[in-house]
Amino acid sequence: MNGIDGRVPLSAREITTGQANHVWSVDGPTPYILKHYSDPSRAANEAAALRLLATHRAPAPQLLATSPYDTPPWIAQTALRANPVPADNYLEDLTEPLAAVHRIPGTHFGRLAGARQHRSWSDYLHDRLHAYATAAPTLRATAQLLHQEVEADEDSIQPVLLHHDLRPGHLLREPAGSRLLVDWELAIFGDKRSDLGRLAVRLELDDPTPVLALADRSDPTTESRVHLYWHIHLLADAALSRDPVVRNRAAKRLTACATGQSRDRDAFTT
Known part of the structure; x- marks a missing residue:
């Protein structure tokens, strides 16, 4: 221009x-x-x-x-004549624009440009988990458990466009009522449920259940996959965030998740 x-x-x-x-x-x-x-x-x-x-x-x-x-x-x-959607309307207002984004098919897995492209979604996830464990060696055990979860799931994911940084402030409402998503620098092609796992982290939820309102519940794997992605995105924050508050909060949630899962296993075997 x-x-x-x-x-x-x-x-x-x-x-x-x-x-x-x-x-x-x-x-x-x-x-x-x-x-x-x-x-x-x-x-x-x-x-x-x-x-x-x-x-x-x-x-x-x-x-x-x-x-x-x-x-x-x-x-x-x-420039947009728009204001951020209020937090109490966020999930409802996000439904339509996010569905439109998730209808856009991808050509590979991973970033659209400027980074390695992957042949499968599991390859992309393993690559990211390796990067997090390398950046934070104290979290290698957590990364290894997540590697195992990724490996255990059948990978038949077809790539679609993900925003991958959903949070209040990145969804705007124009005066006419249209909703727009901004800040696309972290966009990738992948499993649309990963957007929901990352959103749960950005909303500082203690579990991702509320964001399942945006998911296709007809797939029986949806809830478990969103939980898996929530854990992976928590690990990303714990390993890579430059903000110590964000980093420590993510690490504490990961610890709480591991403790809760251990209690569930113990209760099941007694």
């Missing part, structure tokens, strides 16, 4: 919200959002996700311009 080159105009207003990235709102004949990234692969991934979403007319901003390998990497996307 003419006039957008990744540089921050003097009139831009920074709207960064505690992320590693920097974000500005830029006024003008065509207002837009400018985003600078610390990681070029995330810039490339978000640009690829926005292009795909536009192809399917899905509920998301439009990509205006990008150069993911500039210094710093950046994208520009349409």
Whole structure:
């Protein structure tokens, strides 16, 4: 788009919200959002996700311009006249836009761009679990148990688009009532139930039961898979989060889960 080159105009207003990235709102004949990234692969991934979403007319901003390998990497996307959906309406308002996203088929498993692509969903999960255990050796035992759970499940998953960072603030409501999902840098192709497991972590739930309202309950494996993904995303936070509060909270929930499962096994065998 003419006039957008990744540089921050003097009139831009920074709207960064505690992320590693920097974000500005830029006024003008065509207002837009400018985003600078610390990681070029995330810039490339978000640009690829926005292009795909536009192809399917899905509920998301439009990509205006990008150069993911500039210094710093950046994208520009349409500014939205919208406000975050209130927390007490979040799950209800998320239902329709998330279903639209999950109808978009994928071509592989993993990030859309800027990262390794995987031939199967289980390969992707094993790769992520290995990364978490490498980053946090004290959590290797937990990662190994999750490896075993992934291995035990039949992997017949067909990839679809996942937002993979669902949380309050990333779902907006326009004045006309339309709901839009923003911040697509972590988007992947995978099992749509993984979005629900990650959402349960971002909502700081003690178990993922409430997010099952968004799931297809006709599949008898849905509940167990959402629980598995919830544990994997907790492990991700415990191993990789830069925020010590998030990291410690995830580790405590993982410990509580392991303790509860141990009690259940003991009760069953006595």
